[in-house]
Structures are given as C-alpha cells and as structure tokens.
C-alpha cells in the first residue's frame with residue numbers, strides 16, 4: 001500500500017479535531033456570535049427565530065408600562081437596574097415624564113421585573129445586557145437605560161442620528177419596535193430590522 005493512502009484517515013482525524021476545537025473556542029470566546037450562528041442553522045431555524053429575550057408575560061405590566069413606549073422585556077436590564085427604575089421617586093420623574101403608580105401596582109410590577117430580569121434569563125442576549133450594565137457600574141443620579149448599556153451601544157454604533165432622533169418615524173433609540181419588527185415578541189436579531197424611511201438594514 002502506497003504511503004499517501006494511509007494519510008487519509010489521519011487527515012480526517014486532524015480535520016475533525018480542528019473542527020471541534022473551533023467550536024469549543026467560539027463557545028468560550030464569542031458566545032454572543034455563536035448564538036447567532038445557532039439561530040440560522042439549528043433550533044428555531046429560518047422559519048421561527050427564537051426570541052432573543054423572553055416575551056412579556058404579565059398583562060398588567062404590558063398595559064401599564066406599554067402606555068407610552070413598548071413594554072420592555074424584563075430580560076433587557078438586570079434586577080438592580082429595574083429596582084432603581086421602579087423606586088417611587090424615580091417613577092414620578094421617569095426620564096422627564098410622570099409614570100407613578102399606586103403602591104400596590106408598583107410593588108407588583110417591580111416584583112415581576114426584578115424576578116425576570118436579565119441576570120435570571122439564560123438567553124445570550126439577556127446575559128449580554130446584564131453583563132454590560134453591571135460593568136458600567138453605578139450610573140450616578142440618572143436612571144439606567146437599556147439604550148446606554150455597552151452592549152446596546154456596540155450594536156447600534158453604525159446607525160447615524162438622521163435615522164434615529166432626527167427621524168420623525170423613530171424618535172429615539174428607546175423606541176425599539178419602530179425598527180425591530182419582532183420587538184414585541186422579544187426578537188431583536190438584525191435580520192428583522194427595518195428603519196422607517198430607510199428600509200431593511202444591510203450590514
């Protein structure tokens with residue numbers, strides 16, 4: 001038997017082990033990107049993208065906190081940030097608006113938000129929001145925002161102001177659902193972005 005034929009099985013083993021090393025590496029290094037690949041290839045697949053954060057499951061929350069903007073999924077901020085947003089004094093001066101609630105309602109919604117917060121949601125995007133808020137440390141006197149977390153800023157740094165705050169159909173980065181067509185269902189992947197007046201987002 002010529003020597004080179006015996007090389008094939010060896011090569012196969014080498015290629016296979018390289019492949020699995022690659023997977024292990026991306027698992028440790030780039031969890032976030034790894035998850036995006038999964039979305040395309042497996043699990044939910046092409047037809048039904050898996051929600052990036054768990055959808056809102058509390059109808060009272062959906063109604064009360066969805067009156068002026070979309071009801072943000074609890075998995076978009078860690079518990080400490082939600083607790084801060086839900087302080088009575090913070091609700092009366094809520095990003096310039098009055099969003100105060102009766103004490104019973106405030107407690108109910110605060111419990112829902114903190115109990116389902118980003119740090120308790122195992123989905124990758126929630127983890128990313130939790131980690132990037134935690135590493136931002138104390139925000140001083142200002143209320144925490146989803147749209148100022150490091151993760152959020154990184155994902156939106158290529159979008160110019162004319163498409164956002166100078167775009168009357170968007171208004172601000174707080175209006176997730178004006179651009180993310182699946183936002184209400186917790187789907188934020190970049191295949192389902194349409195910026196009003198500009199159309200589909202192409203990377």
Ligand code: HEC
Pocket residue numbers: 064065066067068069072085094095096097098099109144145146147148171172173174175
């Ligand atoms: C009376 C209207 C109103 C109600 C009711 C309201 N909000 Fe808001 N909320 C606002 C405004 C205005 C902003 C700032 C939006 C902007 O900067 O464009 C805001 C911003 C936010 C943000 C920051 C969004 C970002 O940019 O990351 C969070 C979080 C938030 N609200 C949570 C809540 C929760 C939780 C409730 C229910 C307790 C609630 N809101 C109810 C008016 C409201």
Ligand code: HEC
Pocket residue numbers: 036052076125146147155156158159163164170172173174175176177178179180188189190191193195201203
């Ligand atoms: C002006 C339109 C606009 C608004 C408003 C907006 N986004 Fe985005 N978002 C985008 C675009 C465009 C991308 C893709 C950016 C890219 O791939 O370079 C994106 C990407 C993302 C990603 C990463 C998706 C991926 O596949 O990597 C997340 C998560 C996300 N947005 C969450 C939010 C949340 C939460 C809000 C509201 C607090 C929000 N976005 C508001 C336009 C918007």
